[in-house]
Amino acid sequence: MDRIRIRGGNRLKGEIPISGAKNSALKLMAASLLTDQPVTLRNMPRLADIEAMADLLMQFGVTLNIRRGAGLGQSDTMRLHAATIESAVAPYDIVRKMRASFQVLGPLLARHGTAKISLPGGCAIGARPVDFHIKGFEALGAKIDLVDGYVIASAKDGLIGTMIDLPFASVGATENLMTGAVLARGRTVLKNTAREPETEDLGRCLIAMGAKISGLGTSEITIDGVERLSGVDYTVMPDRIETGTYAIATAMAGGEVELLGARAESNTVLYGLLRGIGTEVTQTNRGIAIHRNGVRPNSVDVTTDVFPSFPTDLQAQFMALMAISDGTSHITETIFENRFMHVPELARMGANIRVEGDLATVIGVERLKGAPVMATDLRASVSLVLAGLVAEGETIVNRVYHLDRGFERLEEKLSSVGADIERLST
Ligand code: UD1
Numbered sequence: 001m002d003r004i005r006i007r008g009g010n011r012l013k014g015e016i017p018i019s020g021a022k023n024s025a026l027k028l029m030a031a032s033l034l035t036d037q038p039v040t041l042r043n044m045p046r047l048a049d050i051e052a053m054a055d056l057l058m059q060f061g062v063t064l065n066i067r068r069g070a071g072l073g074q075s076d077t078m079r080l081h082a083a084t085i086e087s088a089v090a091p092y093d094i095v096r097k098m099r100a101s102f103q104v105l106g107p108l109l110a111r112h113g114t115a116k117i118s119l120p121g122g123c124a125i126g127a128r129p130v131d132f133h134i135k136g137f138e139a140l141g142a143k144i145d146l147v148d149g150y151v152i153a154s155a156k157d158g159l160i161g162t163m164i165d166l167p168f169a170s171v172g173a174t175e176n177l178m179t180g181a182v183l184a185r186g187r188t189v190l191k192n193t194a195r196e197p198e199t200e201d202l203g204r205c206l207i208a209m210g211a212k213i214s215g216l217g218t219s220e221i222t223i224d225g226v227e228r229l230s231g232v233d234y235t236v237m238p239d240r241i242e243t244g245t246y247a248i249a250t251a252m253a254g255g256e257v258e259l260l261g262a263r264a265e266s267n268t269v270l271y272g273l274l275r276g277i278g279t280e281v282t283q284t285n286r287g288i289a290i291h292r293n294g295v296r297p298n299s300v301d302v303t304t305d306v307f308p309s310f311p312t313d314l315q316a317q318f319m320a321l322m323a324i325s326d327g328t329s330h331i332t333e334t335i336f337e338n339r340f341m342h343v344p345e346l347a348r349m350g351a352n353i354r355v356e357g358d359l360a361t362v363i364g365v366e367r368l369k370g371a372p373v374m375a376t377d378l379r380a381s382v383s384l385v386l387a388g389l390v391a392e393g394e395t396i397v398n399r400v401y402h403l404d405r406g407f408e409r410l411e412e413k414l415s416s417v418g419a420d421i422e423r424l425s426t
Contacts, residue, residue: 002404004397004411006388007420008370011255011294014417017073018243018261018287019045019408020236024198026100027175028205028236029053032062032080033107034183035209037231044076044236048404052098054078059094060108061086072412073260085112092118092149098405102130103172105153106180109142114154119146132173136164140180140188161186161225169194169219169306175202182211184225193221196307197266201237208232240266241313242407243288245382247271248317249414250290251279251297252324253389257417262287269310270318273300277325299327299364305334316342316383323351324390325364333358342380345373349387349395370395375402382407389419396424 020043032039044050054064061084067077088108095101095118108115120130134144137153141160145152161184166173174194181188195217203216209232212224243262250257251274264283271281277297282289299322304312312335322329323346333339340360343353348371352363370393375381381402388395403410411421
């Protein structure tokens with residue numbers, strides 16, 4: 001199993017190309033099920049989760065071709081063609097590994113009229129139920145049974161537009177229901193919807209395929225169903241979580257890094273916080289430049305919440321920054337109930353963090369110390385890499401497959417800006 005070795009202490013200098021957004025790309029791939037025409041997706045990130053979604057779609061009969069980009073910054077282009085849907089079963093083995101597989105439910109129901117999708121079950125960061133998705137599809141007229149851990153859904157005569165008020169602005173439920181409603185009969189009004197940029201990206205792609213959607217980026221999305229959607233050639237938005245991760249890395253290690261392709265508006269809260277603790281964040285004509293001299297940052301409090309607030313997917317990385325800051329930081333996690341799995345691992349590196357319920361109190365220390373640590377989930381594992389960049393001595397991050405799910409060529413990108421980091425294959 002691969003591991004990553006980091007020797008801390010290097011400043012970062014240079015440029016990092018930002019990949020396409022994983023959380024957008026996965027849903028765009030699922031949306032290819034909505035049409036019998038080819039869908040071309042550009043700026044695709046090269047990640048284990050993308051491969052898992054590709055495997056799932058091929059099981060449904062989607063033909064898939066990838067044109068690989070050559071070096072760093074040369075992204076992949078994927079062509080997906082769901083000419084016919086041969087099977088609509090998403091087995092436990094795939095859904096268990098990647099919860100985003102559940103997002104095929106909407107497109108399959110809308111186009112095929114039936115679907116059998118394994119329930120995702122819990123994961124390292126909490127229970128993560130799918131009740132909003134299920135209630136939403138029932139409201140759209142689907143018949144849903146839960147049998148042996150599977151959701152068996154049917155809407156033989158098609159989905160029917162209606163009004164759905166989500167109990168929480170869930171990203172997955174908004175997107176799943178939106179991709180179902182685009183082919184429903186009549187108008188669907190989704191209330192209390194997610195406003196995340198990736199949800200907007202999916203909506204924009206659906207519109208380019210011929211869907212009638214208004215209200216993207218707001219808390220109310222209106223969808224007028226159409227008979228069919230066409231193919232599309234669409235470019236995936238840049239990954240704001242990867243961007244934020246490298247911005248935080250630069251704030252921690254010091255130096256000057258330009259994040260190529262990054263968009264300022266996707267990370268407004270993070271950049272405000274970074275500026276507040278003495279990091280320069282500048283928009284350039286190629287992306288965002290982050291600059292920090294060697295001075296230790298001050299601690300600051302942060303609370304995760306739905307977009308446009310601070311994203312839960314950057315909470316672990318920000319905690320690594322606060323672990324070496326001057327003062328005490330209170331970090332409140334409001335989205336997932338068990339998302340402090342990185343705390344014991346950061347503590348192994350000398351961080352001083354106390355957790356009570358959804359609140360982590362981080363008392364900054366002057367220096368972290370390298371240690372062997374274990375990745376527990378996608379975002380937690382990258383926070384250990386960031387800590388390793390500034391720790392004294394050597395850090396070995398085990399269970400790197402978590403990183404490979406969501407960070408494209410992380411060690412190549414970081415070593416290209418001067419970090420001492422390498423992958424050890426065993
Ligand atoms: C997506 C992102 C994930 C991000 C999260 C929040 C993808 C592939 N993943 O996950 O990286 O951390 O948004 O920004 O895009 N909930 C329910 N019932 C439901 C659905 C959700 O109770 O039916 C709860 C969840 O348990 C969680 C909260 O709502 O506590 C937020 O979940 P949601 O916004 O749906 O996140 P995901 O779509 O799973």
